[in-house]
Amino acid sequence: MSASLSTDRIDQLLVISVTRTDPGALPETLCAAGLEVIETLQSQSDIGAVLLVLSPPADAAGPADASPTQSALQALDSWVEALAHAARPLIAVLEGDVDAALTPLALACPMRIAGQHGHWEAPQLGGGIGTLLADALPRALAHEWLLRRAPLPAQRLHAAGAINLLAPEGQVLQAAISWAGEFAADSQESETLLGLVATAPTATLAEQQAAERRALQRAQIAALRSAE
Missing domain, CATH: 1.10.12 (Lyase 2-enoyl-coa Hydratase; Chain  A, domain 2)
Structure with a gap:
């Protein structure tokens, strides 16, 4: 899998973008890079909020990588924990469908903005997904998602309180920038x-x-x- 992480600044917002070519487990190097960015927030007082832009793989039908190694899982765990305790308001930005590998990252972010017609794949084990689901969803819905393994529409997750805001496809990032700007000043x-x-x-x-x-x-x- 080819994967990359990039950062950009828009006024007081830090935008972290994750892109991949194929579905499957997140590479250890990607998780380590993401962790490093989050750990530097404490020393950057000019950053008011963070957007974590999680894009679907470019080739969603491509072959998924094999199960992650233990070291890759540990790197994912560390990144998820850092996201969950970030020192700034943190919003996951999800355009389109969300594959299973991205779900722990999305749920680790305290706030989420997603495309209104997207579908979210049921998550795999890893990243502390049990705790993340318990924090984000009613118990009945979390159990249904894990056991049926069927993708959930973003609209249903929004109705359950797991997504703060839905936006038209192609306008999710702009909606997130506008929304985050309301509380990024201080x-x-x-x-x-x-x-x-x-x-x-x-x-x-x-x-x-x-x-x-x-x-x-x-x-x-x-x-x-x-x-x-």
Whole structure:
């Protein structure tokens, strides 16, 4: 399989594009490159949001690669974990159909924008797909998808809350750029809010309340300093 990852900047947006020639498991080198890009976000304060553009393979009918090696699975796991805990708002952008190899990456992104007529293949094991499905979908739909192995229409995933926004085919990226621009201006505030959301599932109510008070206090101090 030939696969590549490229990055581009559009104002305060970082656009990461993944392209492949054939379906099948993602190469280890591609996952490692994706992980490296996500890990640098913490030090890039001028980036307000990230778009991960996942394109279907150029030859969707081509032969799929063999099962991934253990090292390739570990590289995918690391990239998925980094996406799930990215320091900036992160949106998966999916034009057309979504093959099984891309599903873990798409579900690892907290937000998703997809083509309104696309179909998503049932995911394979890897990347922590069980946890990703449990976070993104109602249990009944997740079980149906895994067991029937039939592609799900993007419209059904949108109705279930797994896709934030549907756009006409050919306009998905532009819709994502416009949508992300609404909250990309304040990267510091976004990082604070995402951090609070990330800790909520494991924190007690009292711990979460204390964390939010500290965050509000830091925001007030920052506002006073900027006004000086």
